Amino acid sequence: MSRLRPFINTAAIVGVLLVLWIVLNVVLGEQTMPGPAATFERALAIVRDADFGKHLAATGAAFVVALGLSCVVGLVLGTAMGTSSVIREALEPLVFGLLAIPKVAFYPVILLLFGLGTSAKVTFGFLHGLPVLALVVAGVIKNIRPVYMRVARSINLSRSATYRRVVLPYALPEIVSGLQLAFAITLQGVIIGELFASKEGLGFLLMQAIGAADARTAIALTLLIALAVTLANALMRRFHARAAGFAPSR
Amino acid sequence: MKNRSNRARLVPTVVFAFIVGLLEVACRAGWINRQAVIAPSEMVLALVAGLQNPDVLRNLGISAMRVVAAGVVASVGGFLLGCLLRPHFGLRRALEPFFATYYAVPVVIFYPLLTLMVGYGSLPIIAIGVAMGLLAMLTATLEAFDRVPRVLPKIAAAHCLGWWATALRIRLPSAAPDLFSGLKVTIGYAVVGVIASEFLLASEGIGHLIQDDYNGFRTRDMYGAILLLVLCVLAVNRLLRLGEDHIRRNRAAGFA
Amino acid sequence: MLSVQPTTVHAARQASVNAHLSMTGVSQVFEVGATNAKVQALLDINLQLRQGEFFTVIGPSGCGKSTLLDLATGLRVPTRGRVCFEGRELSGRVPPGVGIVFQEDGSFPWLNVRDNIAFGLRRTGMRTAEVDAAVDQALATCRLHDFGAAYPAQLSGGMRQRVCLARVLVIKPRLIVLDEPFAALDAQTRLLMGDELLRIWRETGATVLLITHALDEAALLSDRIAVMSARPGRILEIIETGNPRDRDSSMAEQSRFGELTTRLWHLLRGQSQAALEQAG
Numbered sequence: 136m137s138r139l140r141p142f143i144n145t146a147a148i149v150g151v152l153l154v155l156w157i158v159l160n161v162v163l164g165e166q167t168m169p170g171p172a173a174t175f176e177r178a179l180a181i182v183r184d185a186d187f188g189k190h191l192a193a194t195g196a197a198f199v200v201a202l203g204l205s206c207v208v209g210l211v212l213g214t215a216m217g218t219s220s221v222i223r224e225a226l227e228p229l230v231f232g233l234l235a236i237p238k239v240a241f242y243p244v245i246l247l248l249f250g251l252g253t254s255a256k257v258t259f260g261f262l263h264g265l266p267v268l269a270l271v272v273a274g275v276i277k278n279i280r281p282v283y284m285r286v287a288r289s290i291n292l293s294r295s296a297t298y299r300r301v302v303l304p305y306a307l308p309e310i311v312s313g314l315q316l317a318f319a320i321t322l323q324g325v326i327i328g329e330l331f332a333s334k335e336g337l338g339f340l341l342m343q344a345i346g347a348a349d350a351r352t353a354i355a356l357t358l359l360i361a362l363a364v365t366l367a368n369a370l371m372r373r374f375h376a377r378a379a380g381f382a383p384s385r
Numbered sequence: 386m387k388n389r390s391n392r393a394r395l396v397p398t399v400v401f402a403f404i405v406g407l408l409e410v411a412c413r414a415g416w417i418n419r420q421a422v423i424a425p426s427e428m429v430l431a432l433v434a435g436l437q438n439p440d441v442l443r444n445l446g447i448s449a450m451r452v453v454a455a456g457v458v459a460s461v462g463g464f465l466l467g468c469l470l471r472p473h474f475g476l477r478r479a480l481e482p483f484f485a486t487y488y489a490v491p492v493v494i495f496y497p498l499l500t501l502m503v504g505y506g507s508l509p510i511i512a513i514g515v516a517m518g519l520l521a522m523l524t525a526t527l528e529a530f531d532r533v534p535r536v537l538p539k540i541a542a543a544h545c546l547g548w549w550a551t552a553l554r555i556r557l558p559s560a561a562p563d564l565f566s567g568l569k570v571t572i573g574y575a576v577v578g579v580i581a582s583e584f585l586l587a588s589e590g591i592g593h594l595i596q597d598d599y600n601g602f603r604t605r606d607m608y609g610a611i612l613l614l615v616l617c618v619l620a621v622n623r624l625l626r627l628g629e630d631h632i633r634r635n636r637a638a639g640f641a
Numbered sequence: 642m643l644s645v646q647p648t649t650v651h652a653a654r655q656a657s658v659n660a661h662l663s664m665t666g667v668s669q670v671f672e673v674g675a676t677n678a679k680v681q682a683l684l685d686i687n688l689q690l691r692q693g694e695f696f697t698v699i700g701p702s703g704c705g706k707s708t709l710l711d712l713a714t715g716l717r718v719p720t721r722g723r724v725c726f727e728g729r730e731l732s733g734r735v736p737p738g739v740g741i742v743f744q745e746d747g748s749f750p751w752l753n754v755r756d757n758i759a760f761g762l763r764r765t766g767m768r769t770a771e772v773d774a775a776v777d778q779a780l781a782t783c784r785l786h787d788f789g790a791a792y793p794a795q796l797s798g799g800m801r802q803r804v805c806l807a808r809v810l811v812i813k814p815r816l817i818v819l820d821e822p823f824a825a826l827d828a829q830t831r832l833l834m835g836d837e838l839l840r841i842w843r844e845t846g847a848t849v850l851l852i853t854h855a856l857d858e859a860a861l862l863s864d865r866i867a868v869m870s871a872r873p874g875r876i877l878e879i880i881e882t883g884n885p886r887d888r889d890s891s892m893a894e895q896s897r898f899g900e901l902t903t904r905l906w907h908l909l910r911g912q913s914q915a916a917l918e919q920a921g
Binding site: 140144145147148163167168221224225226227228229232235236237239240241242243244246247248319322323326327330331338341342345348350353354357360361364365367368 | 392479486586
Binding site for chain 2: 714716734735739740741743744745746747749750751752753760761792794795
């Protein structure tokens with residue numbers, strides 16, 4: 136019984152949320168706040184629609200590219216900052232600045248440079264994921280315990296061998312955690328980017344529904360997006376738990 | 386020692402100045418499309434012009450008011466909820482998957498829906514700012530109080546301090562640095578929530594102003610407003626950093 | 642399992658009336674983990690501390706020494722038995738006149754040394770001048786007079802423990818309880834801190850209850866030593882050391898010290914092995 140406890144608690148919380156939803160539906164009316172049943176029905180209709188797959192793919196593709204770019208550039212930049220104190224001194228404050236500033240401020244600039252479309256979305260996601268990954272990688276490499284480096288020197292490991300056999304294995308768990316964070320943040324960036332000015336994708340569908348004042352579609356889409364994001368992140372955690380052989384802490 | 390810290394501040398400034406200088410040259414020489422990006426010097430001029438424009442200042446003030454409101458509600462609310470939730474371990478465990486979900490979803494996507502329900506105005510924008518920051522403060526509060534070393538409440542018991550006295554004189558000061566870090570993150574989220582919402586659908590605010598300038602092809606004014614926003618955010622971050630340094634003064638890093 | 646004679650019980654009760662701190666028939670059972678399994682931490686502890694003596698409890702890791710401290714000071718109520726301080730039974734509150742120095746660093750990082758020490762006095766309603774005077778005296782006793790304005794983060798581990806000790810001394814305790822106070826310090830500092838503790842003990846005339854796992858510390862510092870068994874913790878034997886009152890670390894060279902340490906280790910060796918197996 137006690138092992139089922141967490142699931143029961145979670146189910147109870149979901150139940151409470153559903154009840155709240157129904158209450159809001161009754162209080163605010165079907166126009167303003169569509170109820171759960173109608174929303175699920177619309178959600179199913181949306182998913183079954185022929186075009187939905189195209190939009191889902193558009194969001195997904197933009198995300199994959201953005202994440203890939205974040206990873207490559209982030210790993211390179213982070214490694215450079217972690218190993219060379221000169222580079223770190225020069226660049227770290229700037230990367231921190233990028234992290235602190237709301238990326239939304241740059242969105243019009245990106246639109247001006249790339250125009251409406253996928254490139255803008257990808258750039259937006261990239262800007263979200265890059266500083267996170269770079270700083271995580273830089274941090275873990277910089278903070279490697281000196282004794283590990285001394286051990287490597289004491290057995291005359293070459294520089295590249297030290298990186299391959301000491302630094303990377305040591306850094307891997309934390310880099311994996313950073314990747315998870317970057318995954319979530321890049322996905323957020325891509326979807327937010329789609330809200331602003333896009334011709335396809337899940338975010339675009341949402342703004343389309345808003346423009347038509349279609350509350351039922353809007354809420355259905357919002358929940359679908361939330362679901363998609365949650366599933367993607369859950370899959371990511373599973374995958375990395377297996378790949379890295381341990382359970383992520385966040 | 387002094388040389389090291391001077392150099393640490395000098396190097397990134399030089400690098401940044403170099404990048405800006407490069408951008409300036411690139412724009413003037415026409416390597417970059419002047420419709421897309423204007424030269425940094427022109428950005429600064431636009432910023433100055435904007436500061437003298439009462440309309441710009443009014444919109445900035447509106448955004449600032451929203452950020453403050455969202456920040457206060459999110460931090461106070463998150464703190465209180467965190468304090469209330471802390472002793473209930475079962476409930477905390479049950480809520481954990483929801484927290485993870487919440488972090489993953491960009492809360493801003495609820496904003497358009499919110500405008501359909503309550504209309505435009507400051508309320509839905511502040512609501513999104515609160516929604517983004519509240520959870521951050523809640524989890525920071527939980528972690529901060531979890532990290533109070535067990536020996537400290539024992540010492541309070543050894544001095545026969547009651548529950549309130551222990552909370553106020555021992556737990557709170559001990560958790561203060563971590564709580565302040567949480568506050569920093571919460572305010573950061575509140576800023577993002579407010580500005581992003583203003584970009585999307587708003588009739589006022591600096592985010593709306595930037596979007597409006599973009600739509601109206603007033604590129605110069607747009608850059609001036611963006612620069613103004615960025616500088617404001619950096620200033621707020623700096624203030625928060627100073628506050629954090631003040632709270633952490635006299636305590637070694639990581640000494641809880 | 643010994644059968645307890647009526648005369649022994651009466652004698653014990655008589656002794657507990659006169660004792661400064663007495664624990665009679667104290668047992669402690671914990672419910673641990675998700676399944677609430679019962680763990681017997683302490684079993685039938687009987688201790689009588691005389692006024693002004695230096696009493697040490699020594700035992701292997703995990704034998705319940707810290708639990709013993711919690712019960713002796715009133716931080717916890719025993720599952721069975723009674724604990725009396727100065728004739729009054731303890732019931733979940735630390736009585737006035739008892740000061741505790743914990744094993745972990747308990748100095749408050751957000752207060753400077755003076756404020757840390759003054760912490761216990763704030764509630765007494767003493768006037769500021771009186772508080773300052775008391776703090777000054779505690780600083781002097783613990784040899785911290787130059788560090789009043791410093792913060793714990795700026796001090797070494799040994800000095801931070803001295804701050805905790807000063808914070809206890811300032812309330813003028815009649816019983817000072819220390820839980821492995823020098824465990825985190827290096828060997829040399831430990832010896833010096835032991836000397837300091839003896840000096841403070843002589844100066845204040847307080848009863849001292851020291852919990853430790855270090856044999857040499859127990860042999861050197863104490864008037865009497867109670868040796869505990871592995872879990873469930875029982876008192877195996879109480880040894881009178883016969884140490885002179887003006888002792889310090891230089892006495893380590895005497896043969897009596899060596900005999901004492903050997904005797905303690907004979908008692909403890911089997912217990913320590915048992916404790917190791919329990920943990921592993």
